[in-house]
Amino acid sequence: MKTVRISIIGFGAVGQGVARSILAKREDLNKQGIDLQVVGISDSKGSEINAGGINLKSALERKKNKGTVAKGKENALDIIRDVEHNIVVEATPTNIENGEPGLGNMFAAFEAGRHVVTSNKGPLALRFKELKEAAEDNGLYFRYEATVGGAVPIFNLIHEALAGNTVIGIEGILNGTTNYILTRMAEERMPYELVLKEAQELGIAEADPTYDVEGIDSACKLVIIANSVFGQDATYRDVEVTGITKITPEALELANKNNYVVKLVCEARGNGLTVAPRLVPKRHPLAVGGTLNVASILTDLAGRITISGKGAGSIETASSILSDILFIARNS
Numbered sequence: 001m002k003t004v005r006i007s008i009i010g011f012g013a014v015g016q017g018v019a020r021s022i023l024a025k026r027e028d029l030n031k032q033g034i035d036l037q038v039v040g041i042s043d044s045k046g047s048e049i050n051a052g053g054i055n056l057k058s059a060l061e062r063k064k065n066k067g068t069v070a071k072g073k074e075n076a077l078d079i080i081r082d083v084e085h086n087i088v089v090e091a092t093p094t095n096i097e098n099g100e101p102g103l104g105n106m107f108a109a110f111e112a113g114r115h116v117v118t119s120n121k122g123p124l125a126l127r128f129k130e131l132k133e134a135a136e137d138n139g140l141y142f143r144y145e146a147t148v149g150g151a152v153p154i155f156n157l158i159h160e161a162l163a164g165n166t167v168i169g170i171e172g173i174l175n176g177t178t179n180y181i182l183t184r185m186a187e188e189r190m191p192y193e194l195v196l197k198e199a200q201e202l203g204i205a206e207a208d209p210t211y212d213v214e215g216i217d218s219a220c221k222l223v224i225i226a227n228s229v230f231g232q233d234a235t236y237r238d239v240e241v242t243g244i245t246k247i248t249p250e251a252l253e254l255a256n257k258n259n260y261v262v263k264l265v266c267e268a269r270g271n272g273l274t275v276a277p278r279l280v281p282k283r284h285p286l287a288v289g290g291t292l293n294v295a296s297i298l299t300d301l302a303g304r305i306t307i308s309g310k311g312a313g314s315i316e317t318a319s320s321i322l323s324d325i326l327f328i329a330r331n332s
């Protein structure tokens, strides 16, 4: 049995989803010869550390009842630097102003010789190249499937399943909140403010929903794709962005009459990165509804490959994190 020790830094929806998935999959993973032990969990109020493996059920219950996992005063950096483990799961909230605290946590992890798996978009939308180099310089893995498209395995698909192909361009819908809003406005003729509120209630909108509706969240994800796939060194400020706030119900109705839907489409081709509302034919592969995300990848050998699925959600995002953890467990 191979024991892999991990820490969960940030115990919000994503961090808790990771703990729940590990609990649910423990037996299956044991059968595959992998024993995942969580030796440290931290949130903004404190942490729990147990070198022998934290009881995840109790940690989740404590978080639910007390609002924090904290048993001790050690913080995220104390765990990352001082607790012996293999993988840091960095799941603190996205901050696109300066990437903190995620950025500092990731650099500290690489310095301490630990692999990083993350769902945190901010650091990658600001300092992707430096993070990648820090991982490489230390001979460590840096995996970030959960940062773009939630459960949709975009990076696995491109880097592993489509290995050998040259990617010519990528287009997609990478924000569930705006897709939900545009779908509900078009299909149910509901007013913008009401559907935005619904998206917030579904728990998929960003803490500040202007990041969704102004296209900033989409821009961050597009930049992560461009940096990862095209080797660029872009930040989200390099993306030409138009949000959905000016789309009227009349425009959606007119599109509908002509067999089109309006979607907030992200496009990466060569050096051009754009996020903007576009008319998409109803039968086009990008015309997915509700909260779904979709990515369509144009390659030289395989042609066009389109992949769609849930772009947000606690367990869905944890699916990508678990996949990255297992990749490292099997390859290190």
Ligand code: HSE
Pocket (backbone or CB within 6 Å): 150, 174, 175, 176, 177, 178, 204, 205, 206, 212, 217, 311, 312, 313
């Ligand atoms: N606010 C994001 C969305 C969450 O709506 O897609 C997932 O990154």
